[in-house]
Amino acid sequence: MLPSSEQHWKLCDRFLEIRSRWFTLFGEHLEDSQGQQLEYWRIEKADSVIILPIHNHQILLPPPSYRPGVSQMTLDFPGGRVPEGQTPQEAIPKILQRELGIEVTDIAQLTPLNSQGWTVNSSFSNQKLYGFVAYLRDDLKLLPEFVTNTYPTTSEGVQDLLKELICLQCRVVLLEWWNSALCDRFF
Structure with a gap:
């Protein structure tokens, strides 16, 4: 239970x-519940959305992108800020x-994984992350310049993808989908 307001x-x-x-x-400068004054730094930024695209039982990923925060190319799901x-x-x-x-x-079919948004870093930021699964039409012809990585929607495929994903937000979306997919299969 959370403390009172x-x-x-x-x-x-x-x-x-x-x-x-x-x-x-x-x-x-904030004053805590014991009357102590503390210095805090925080960021406000737009909420984000990450989409897990699935086509014919394959998870699709765009080409890796350079991420300045980690100074390397990373594999990520499609995503961006919510205008x-x-x-x-x-x-x-x-x-x-x-x-x-x-x-x-x-x-x-477009399926939301969360309706309220997950708080990305509650100590430092107000940003929320919204996860969606986009099930694509079976007859869709994918463009090879856009889709460079695919992983099967099997336990092995998800485990292999988890070895490649360093983005925590992408991992959360994948694991939330996988958890709900397992629940749908067994319950």
């Missing part, structure tokens, strides 16, 4: 605010078109 921390002052088109950085004024579901067609060359009409 009487134990919320109090904002004493904001000593820094830097805005960019990608995020806003705040430096703040202001859009819902996570409304952001999906543009993401799939950009990253896999897939049109909205190519999606046979």
Whole structure:
């Protein structure tokens, strides 16, 4: 059970605010429930959506992308920020078109993995992650320049993919889908 709202921390002052088109950085002094003043840094940024695309029992991945935060190419599911004024579901067609060359009409079924969004890093950021599974039409012809990696939707395929994915958000989406798929099979 969570503590009562009487134990919320109090904002004493904001000593820094830097805005960019990608995020806003705040430096703040907060008072905790024991009256102690602490310095905290946090970021506000748009929510994200990650889509697990499945076609003919294969998980599809776009070509690896360079990620400046880890200074390397990484394998990731299609995803991106949710533009202001859009819902996570409304952001999906543009993401799939950009990253896999897939049109909205190519999606046979779109299944959300969470409706409230998972908090990405509750100490440092307000950002939420929304996960979806896009089951694509069986007759869809995939473009090889967009889809460079596939993994079967089997236990072995998921385990092999987990060995390649270093993005925690992608891993969460994959594991949430796999957990729900297992539950659907056995219960």
